[in-house]
Amino acid sequence: MKIPPPLHAALAALRSAGGRPRLVGGCVRDWLLGLEPKDFDIEVYGLDYEALGRALGPFGSTDLVGRSFGVLKVRIGGTEYDFSLPRRESKTGAGHRGFAVSPDSNLTEAEAAARRDFTVNAIAYDPIEGRTLDFHGGADDLKKKVLRHTSAAFTEDPLRVLRAFQFAARFEFTLATETAALCRSISDTYGELALERVWGEWDKWALKSAKPSLGLGVLKQTGWLKHFPEIAALDGLPQEPEWHPEGDVFVHTGHCLDALVKLDSWQQGGPATRRLLSFAVLAHDFGKAVTTKQAERRGKLRWTSPEHEAAGGPLAEAFLQRIGAPHDLIEHVRPLVVNHLLHHDGPSEYRDTTVRRLARKVAPATLDDLMAVMRSDHLGRPPLVSAETEKRLGFLRLGAQKLALEHAAPKPLVLGRHLIGLGCHPGPHFKPALDAAFESQLDGAFYDELSGIEWMRNYLRAHPEAVKTPLPRHAPTRPA
Structure with missing residues (x-):
């Protein structure tokens, strides 16, 4: 050594x-x-x-x-x-x-x-x-x-079960049958664990896994999946075989996670990126547990999960809170879960306005984060690979790159100081004016600060109630 x-x-x-x-x-x-x-x-x-x-x-x-x-x-x-x-x-x-x-x-x-x-x-x-x-x-x-446990003293510390969970994922280990039996025998001691210790093991799973699905398999094998009800609800939850030949939602989630850790976004990402993507992919289909039903599609009764992405947001938040995740992580994960399905139902091409608004929707996460989640979801249905989905993801990436929005949402160009410069006194009336300016910016009405100020001059003339003092006779000079 x-x-x-x-x-x-x-x-x-x-x-x-x-x-x-x-x-x-x-x-x-x-x-x-x-x-x-x-x-x-x-x-x-x-x-x-x-x-x-x-x-x-x-x-x-x-x-x-x-x-x-x-x-x-x-x-x-x-x-x-x-x-x-x-x-x-x-x-x-x-x-x-x-x-x-x-x-x-x-x-x-x-x-x-x-x-x-x-x-x-x-x-x-x-x-x-x-x-x-x-x-x-x-x-x-x-x-x-x-x-394999070293001795019978293994049962004295329930944290060892969660260590088995993250070790299996990190090193691609399987759990010995007799050790799994010991873990099941102490399942009711989970409540003894301090929240920060639970989070510590989940965090290692998120940051270091080589095959995350093996960790989830350990939770199922040991009976500890019940302590994480949002994940347990996916086990055995049916999916339409034509669209998901891999099996139920639990199996699909495992495939998605295993695909994620092979992507450049995860492998080249720092701890914050790996943590965010791992938990977003883990939680992306939580909403299927409360939306899955059979309905007629294309002349046949099929399993569907309408609007499961929206339903998954609160469930992802509840799960992350239960395992002690930082609040900042929850704020980033939730919009990725709620918006993860665009690669299935979204447009084949993306207008600039669509890209800007999507970048705003997923903030504080980024379009790069969203595309990693969507690609993992797409790769989690082996052996299916959709050329149309690949095309949509490619167009979204090109649109984000064109507008330089892969790594950050658009920021407002017109601010309160510009309203003051146009003769307005600060007050509650600023908000609707600034909101209207940002919406128009997202629609492509202006692209820089100077044209944004000019847009606001016209807006104020059309909405005199927003002006507390007369507008200056001359347009402001170009900003430095």
């Missing part, structure tokens, strides 16, 4: 002091999966807390805040690392705070590893001898891409 040189020097010092340092947890798992380890956690055997501090003191500033847990934080080479002693954990109450944790220098490495959630996270690495220490078959499970 490639270990940062400053950290390696500290590990060697621990060994010289009589300790046995081990890299543990995600860094070992990621390394064995061929990924570059980022966060290094170190467990040290053979030393007490004072000896640990003395050995690490020369390498950087230390933080003793974790002393009661046997954890020492040390900043080495500009990076903070956690060095911990082996410790016992015993369940004392409900929730993630209901544990008694105490360092125990008599613990064996196998016993210490057994407190970890999954076997794939219980593999240790000896950085001095360059070998792995696998006491619970984690390496074999990694090869098989299986998530």
Whole structure:
């Protein structure tokens, strides 16, 4: 394993002091999966807390805040690392705070590893001898891409089920049958979880998934889907086979999410973009749960979901609030859900006015965001691919690029200061005048500030009630 040189020097010092340092947890798992380890956690055997501090003191500033847990934080080479002693954990109450944790220098490495959630996270690495220490078959499970609990203590922390959910999606793992059974046995303890911990696992799913549908599959397999009723309502919800040969709405949503994470918009996007797109695609068909019915179409009784996109907005908001999502995210997701169906029913070509108004509708999200959601929806019906839909999406992209509206909605060109410059006193009468100006701007009546001011002069002449003082005789000079 490639270990940062400053950290390696500290590990060697621990060994010289009589300790046995081990890299543990995600860094070992990621390394064995061929990924570059980022966060290094170190467990040290053979030393007490004072000896640990003395050995690490020369390498950087230390933080003793974790002393009661046997954890020492040390900043080495500009990076903070956690060095911990082996410790016992015993369940004392409900929730993630209901544990008694105490360092125990008599613990064996196998016993210490057994407190970890999954076997794939219980593999240790000896950085001095360059070998792995696998006491619970984690390496074999990694090869098989299986998530298996390390011990019966798994059931003491319900968060581990949500960790299984996001691990499955991130690393394309499946859940061992016996582990799924344990998860089902503790389904009623979901309420013990603090909201921020629930959100933390959902956020990792949104940001890091390689195959998001596998995470949803874990929720279904474990019986935990019931804790997210907007998603559970999609499971088994029928769709018209001619239009959706892939299956029900739950299956369709999984296909859409798996298509999303392959798009450039998601792969090249930062955390905010990935988070937004993942949750918008997850929620895009929530409205089908309350609108799906059979109706005659083209001379045949078919499954339809009229106006499900509008019905999905409140459901998406309720779901995101329930899992602790930031308010800003909810504001961005909702308009994408409500407007996601344009690629099916929209025009084959887009006038400038249509593009401007659509960009305004989806704000604070963007047309680029909307097109990613629509394309994911389109690709979520394998093996169907519609040439007409591809054409519509292409025209929308061209229209957005032409008007430079892919990444931002249009902003009003005429503002209150312009009304003041035209002789109006500020007051409630400003709003209807400015709203009318913006609507005309979206319709293409003017394209820059100067022509916008001229439009407003004409509007005020036609609506004298909006003018509190006479208009100046001469048009204002061109703005700087």
